[in-house]
Amino acid sequence: MKLTKTQAKSTLDKNKRQGRPGRLPLSESAKITRRITAITLCVGLILATGKWYIYSESNSVGILSSLVHSMLDLLGSASSFLAVRYAAKPPDNEFKFGHGKAESFSAVFQVCLIVLGAFHLFEAIIERVSNPHTLIQGHIAIIIMIALTLITFCLLILQTRAIQSTGSIAVRGDRAHYLADLFANIFVILGIALSSFTVLIWADAAVGGLMAIWLLWTAFKVAKLAWAQLMDKELKKLEKDLIKKLALEDKRVIAVHDLRTRASGPHIHIQMRLDLDDKISLSGTHDIVLAAEKRMMKAFQAADILIYPHPVSCEHKHGNKHFNNTSPLD
Secondary structure (H helix, E strand, C coil): CCHHHHHHHHHHHHHHHHHHCCCEEEEEEEHHHHHHHHHHHHHHHCCCCCCCCHHHHCCCCCHHHHHHHHHHHHHHHHHHHHHHHHCCCCCCCCCCCCCCHHHHHHHHHHHHHHHHHHHHHHHHHHHHHHHCCCCCCCHHHHHHHHHHHHHHHHHHHHHHHHHHHHCCCCHHHHHHCCCCCCCHHHHHHHHHHHHHCCCCCCHHHHHHHHHHHHHHHHHHHHHHHHHHHHHHCCCCCCCCCCCCHHCCCCEEEEEEEEEEEEEECCCEEEEEEEEECCCHHHHHHHHHHHHHHHHHHHCCCCCCEEEEEECCCCCCCCHHHHHHHCCCCC
C-alpha cells in the first residue's frame, strides 16, 4: 500500500494526536516526561494522604478501595519518575540500542501492584459484607473526595497532553492508573452517599467490588502496552505505510523490502532493504540511502534507522531465513 502525500500528511497528523513514540527529539521528549512524572508523583502523594485521612474518619471500604488504588498509583508514579529518566539516557557501549525499555519494565511493575491491590480489596469487601455497618462522617468524606476528584481530572489533562507529544508508555501506564482513579472516586462518592443517607448500607461494599474489577481491567490494558514493547511488536500499519512512502519518494528506489520496526520507550528502531538499479555507483547509492534517512528522521525524530541497499537484479535473500518468514508486503 502506497500513501499519497495527502494521506501521508493525514497519517502524520493522526500519529501526533495519538501520541506515537519517536516523533520528538529525545531531549524535548525527555523534558516533557520528566516534568509530567514529577507532577504526577506530587499529585499521587496528595491523593493518598487525603484518602488516608478520609478512611481514618469514615472507615468506608469504598474509601479503602480508593486509598489502596492511590497508594498503588503513588508507587507506580515513583517507578515512572525513575524509569523515564533512565530511559532517556543515551546509548552506551553496553546498551547500544539505548535504555528505552526501562519504561516497559516500569509498566510491568505497575501491573503487579495493581493485581495485588485488587485482591487485597476483595478481602476487605468480603469482610465488610459479613459485617455491614453505617458509615460515619459521610458528608465530610464526600466533600474531600470531590476535591480530590477535581485534582485527578486536572492531572489527566496534563498527562494526556504529554502522551500526545511523546507517546511514553510509562506515562500511559500512569494515566491508566489515574483514569481508573477518577472513575473510582465518582463511584466511591456515590457509594458513600447511598450508605450514609439511605438504607442501602451494602452500597459501599458494592462500590469496592466494582473498583476491584476495574483495577484488574486496568492491569490488563497496561500489560498489553508493556508486552507490545518488550516483545518488539511492529509499529502500527499506518506508520509502516508512511515509512515506505517516505522511502519511495525518490524515484530511484525501486522497492522496499524486509521492513522491521519496534518501539523502545521514547525511541523507535527502523530497518529495511532498498532495491536499487545495478548501474548506480557506490557514491550514488550512498546519497540515495542518506536522503531516505533524512526524510524519515524528519517524521520520526527519535528514530534509529538502518538501511541497506540491494541490487534489484540479485535474488539472494540476506540474513537468517528464520527471520525472513514474514509477509511479502514487508
